[in-house]
Amino acid sequence: MAGHQAGLHRASRQTVEPGAAPVSDDANRRVGNPVPGAPDTKDLVRREIGDGEAGGEVALPGEKTLERPVQPPRQLRAGAGRSTATRHPCPEGGSAMALLKSARFRGDPLLEKVRAGIASSYLKFGQSGSHIETVQYGLIDLGHSIPSGATGFFGSETSTAVVQFKQNQVPPLTPTDPVVGIATMTALDAEWAMPYADRDEWLSWQTRRIPAFDFHRRRELARLPLTSYTFNPISAVIPVEFRSAMTAGLEALLDPAGSPDGSFTTPATWGASPLDLEHCHIVVDTPSPSPDWLNTRNKYIALRARSTTLMNQADLSGHTRFGPAWTVVYKGLLTAPGVGSTQGYLDQYTDFLDDVLNTSATTNESVRLLWHTFESDNWRPVEMSDNDPRRAWWNEVVPAPSGVTHPPFGSNEGAVATNTFLLGDLQFVIDEFAVITALAPTYIEAAALVGLEEKHIFAAMQGLPYP
The missing domain is CATH 1.10.101.10 (PGBD-like superfamily/PGBD)
Structure with a gap:
């Protein structure tokens, strides 16, 4: 559309x-x-x-x-x-x-x-x-x-x-x-x-909501001479290879002088926020990778199921789902330590990411972050379609970190599925001080870690009256 x-x-x-x-x-x-x-x-x-x-x-x-x-x-x-x-x-x-x-x-x-x-x-x-x-x-x-x-x-x-x-x-x-x-x-x-x-x-x-988590390119311009991106201590458990690839990707996509295509080129995104850019996919850059990757992806599937279980558990609190009190309960469940042989949610996610790195080392197959920008059609150039090539970018995580470029297959979902093997996601929010909070499988988890309610994000994305 x-x-x-x-x-x-x-x-x-x-x-x-x-x-x-x-x-x-x-x-x-x-x-x-x-x-x-x-x-x-x-x-x-x-x-x-x-x-x-x-x-x-x-x-x-x-x-x-x-x-x-x-x-x-x-x-x-x-x-x-x-x-x-x-x-x-x-x-x-x-x-x-x-x-x-x-x-x-x-x-x-x-x-x-x-x-x-x-x-x-x-x-x-x-x-x-x-x-x-x-x-x-x-x-x-x-x-x-x-x-x-x-x-x-x-x-x-x-x-x-x-x-x-x-x-x-x-x-x-x-x-x-x-x-x-x-x-x-x-x-x-x-x-x-x-x-x-x-x-x-x-x-x-000028017209965006959620200003505390709207890291647009003017804020990136102000950040560059002063500070580096940092990670919320909760997200510091993410392996350094992924944190480095994320920050390299964000710096390239938010380039105040243009885009990864060069200076004076149209921007790759208007900002990193729930309105524009709030996740990247973790992919193997071949559609038919080694069978070892199936076990890795199954760990992510288990993580998704765990998040659903925790959401249902938060519902038992009696609070309205995605409301402020519910969000506090859900954050507590996400950050709770493991009990006995059951891993905590953060440990389970870290285990998945570690397995991605280990499987790449074993198979010698590259892992990349695949970025899709301008996520919400209310917050993008009026002439831009979902399949616009400006929306698709990627950079390598392992074995050799790389700069950000366009994938050869564009942003079409069918082409992505045909040319890559999807392992999972990194969902994130960035505050006004360039602090990254990341988790998965949806932006709801990352937002919950900073107390950002999903209903506010949805209203901002759709241009609806603010709850």
Whole structure:
């Protein structure tokens, strides 16, 4: 099923920026709502040149008083509030003329001309087009007011926002006229350069729930110079080979500069959370492995049966399944030590993972982590299907750890079954401090270890009212 991402409702009544001709129905559908707040930015490219904006100052017409509809509140709704401006994806390294660094602007032929200093392409009052809309969204999302929204017309409101943006730079850009030239475009591009995220991804960060366990790519950018991923002590029992492969995979998939395909490439995921990426499969990279692997997989099947037994046992507490009190009981059962000859659940899972490593050493057959990103279709690019190749990645655990690449068979479930032998899963959640909590067989177990209720996850994934 084609995916949709949650964003903002649009105004349904016609909105006209002062100084513009009446907007057509098609153009009016492009009007978005201002989104308050700006993302953290790092290493902004400072300007060594002035704008030298051709045409200098322009006289603005007097403001016209127009009745404008009240902007509706931001709500979760599939596919709403996104920019309709034409996208211009660039391959790794981009084209020869790609000077812009942000995913919002890079590759747009008209904006690239502005960045290249072609004065005749500078943006100014009276112009219109999808490239104007793109710049308007860039200003609006930084908190600059364009009350009519991103209409694609450069009117007096946009002029005011451009002047304000120039004045807010340190030092201010001169001349402070309402023209977007090389220095203004460079400065605006720098605000959005990292992470390499388009507006749809940025919008998803503003509207998500479960923020304490929403480790998106902007958080990964902040983590990189400061700290490494760590594991919750409960999950530290996971063998180091799997922990190393997991962290290597997450670092590659959350790359703020692009994806495992390279810099300036579309992201492999918008984040690691129950909404995007919350598990990886443990597979042998051949469909017909040694018979020894059957015993290993049977251990995982037994683990799944054990989790069902523990859930039923938690139900005996009388609490509503997946509610807060039930989750506490279930966590206690998952972490309880073994009794007599019966292993504790954590020990049983660790035993399965150890057996995977031992069987790989015995058979000399490779074990990989197979990742499927953009899990929830409410939290992915609107054009993305379940079988989109951007969703499928893998990296080797043993015998030789490897980087993250696309599997040759894509993300289709049938192709996965035909080309690999599935052993089990690693389910995980990552908190805002880059602490990984992992368990199996479902995300319910990993979430229970941190007190995260399944009903909240389900509501967030589906865009339902929060319980």
